[in-house]
Amino acid sequence: MQNNNSSLEEEAFKVRKLEISDKDKGFIQLLQQLTSCDSVSDKEFEERFQELSSYGDNHLVCVIEDTRSGKIVASGSVFIEKKFIRNCGKVGHIEDMVVDSSVRGMQLGKKIVGFLTDHARSMGCYKVILDCSTENRAFYEKCGFKQKEIQMVRYFI
C-alpha cells in the first residue's frame, strides 16, 4: 500500500518546465512567498516568458504542479553562464527556489534542486552554484552542495 501511495504522490508532484498557463495556476502567488512580487500583468508575464524561452536551454525555469489541486507548489530556475576561465567553461546558477508552505517536508525542494542540477550537468557546466541564507545551508548540504564563498550585494532601489 505504501508503495502505491508513493507512486501516486510521485505522479502528482512531477517536476516539469514552466508553461505559459502556469500564471493561472498560482505561479506568481508562489513567488510571493519568496520575495516581493506585486501582481504581474498577463502581458508582462508573457513577455518575460517569451524572452526566457528565447534563451533555450541556457535559462530553465521549472515547477511542480500538484495535479490534484492544479496549483503550482514549487519552483526554481537555473541559467547557464558562459565564461572564458576554465577553458571557456560554463557555470550553472540556481535562483529563486521556493516551495509552497503547505507542502513543505515532502522533499519537493530537493526534487527541484536535483532537476536543476541535472540540467546544469547535462549542459556541460563544471559546477553549479547558488546563494542562500545560513538557515538554508543544511538543506543544500543534503542536496550535495558545500559552502564556499560569501555573497555581496548592492541595491539600486
Next chain:
Amino acid sequence: MQNNNSSLEEEAFKVRKLEISDKDKGFIQLLQQLTSCDSVSDKEFEERFQELSSYGDNHLVCVIEDTRSGKIVASGSVFIEKKFIRNCGKVGHIEDMVVDSSVRGMQLGKKIVGFLTDHARSMGCYKVILDCSTENRAFYEKCGFKQKEIQMVRYFI
C-alpha cells in the same frame, strides 16, 4: 605636475569592452591569475567571444589595457539575469574580477567594479551581486557592497 601625471595615468588605464584582439594582449594569461585556465585556442576564444557578443548588453566583459605596454591588466564581467520575482525584475551578476599582480594598489579593481555596477544600473537591474572570499569582503565594501548571503557550490569535475 601631479594632476598631469594623474590624467596621464587615467588615459593609460581606461576601462573598455573586451575586444577580440585582446587575446593577443595577454587576456587569457591575466585570467590564469584568477583560476585554472589552460591555453585557449584562437578558435575557442573567438567562438566564446561571438557567443557572448550575441547577448548584447546582457553580458558584458570589460578590461583595462595598459596602453603603455599594450597588456590587459584588469578584467571583470557582468551578466543580466531576467527574473519573474520583483515584478519581472533584473539582477546583475558580477563575475571573474581580476587585476594583474603587477598593478595592484592602483584602484583598477574599483574602476572595473564601478564600470560593471554602472552597466547593471543602466540596464534597469534592482541590484547587483557577486560572490567572493571573505578576504575580499573589505574591498567590495569600499565599492558600496554589503555581505548578504552565503554561496553554496557543487562541482561536477
